Amino acid sequence: MILRSARETMRPATTLTGMSTSRRRMLLAAAVLSGIIGLAACSAAPGSSPAPTSSGPPAWVAGDVTPPEGRVIGTGMVLDAAGDVELCLGAVAESYPPQCSGVPVDGWTWDGIDGNDTSGDATWGMYAAYGTYDGHRYTITDPPIMLALYDSVAPVDPANGVEGTTSAADLARVQDELSTTLGTDALSVWTERGYVWVQVVWDDGSLQDAVDDAYGDDVVLVTSALREID
Template structure:
């Protein structure tokens, strides 16, 4: 160690203040090492072209029918399908998908307050990337038995550190904005749900953060 070699060639009176300074430096270095992350940070690629980065990807809409589950809110004829969070107000509110072709005729399980009617349903339709068009009668969510989605992790826990998961989760959520319905960390992965992904957002996440770090799932599920 360079400091030790220098001290050995000095007089005792000269070495004492330097020894104290060196001791403080060593303690600071040890503290920094002890507080650092235990694992290697998850990679973030800076070589991905700007038009292929996470926030620039625009998935192609599904070609056939899809199904989505959530709260349908009809405010004076303006109908939305809320796939993400719903504000706990009365009546409820959300920023959902605009819905075309909705009718309450023959549909049970709704509530009404003023000019707002709502209920929770499994809703069949087509999605053009912006609007949702009803194709079949909805099913009350309480009566709907969904198919369990496949676990993209294969049941194996991830190896990304908690600190890196938090960093990546915050980064992805900020860059995707309202495209991300939810973003969370669990079992060593970052889980992001979007309205719809044809695989493009997942590919962009893999290119930036590496495989098996971020899993992207769709709220809308293809049925045709």
């Protein structure tokens, strides 16, 4: 038997320096590819969401909205100030008498209607009012119901029970931009459940399309204060 010396039997560990150029390139390419795959996996992790895109404020004009075809119902304060009647669908000033900037109402009468208060030349009360809406004015079609006696139907959840994934910082940015852009055309703009919510008097779908185009899907949800019943 021939015994080899330790120097002859031990081989040095292979290093990149000792490798051929082609093998070094293969190992480096594999390492780069592994890093790219890892980054992609992180970016697609559950619960993550890309930042909302923005091509500028949504292009939308409330006066161009197609009004509902049939009857609708609106709930809120009906305020009659010296014969000028409004349906207050947004904020109401806590003054006495109260004040609001609502939808002008035609065909309203206080005859036979309970649940109202009067101060000076102002009369008001909380009601569910049936009527038609032409995009500017609300015309009463049926006797109103005191809001305390009205059995409302739960509105459809536009989020379908799914929580939004947009970051709080991005939601705040979009909320501020929409509040400025829509102004008084928006009854309310707020953040909740991972979305920016916008309520307007009536949206025929054009505002929802506009905010989707501006910020991407599932960032802003639009609701209408008036609800179709026909």
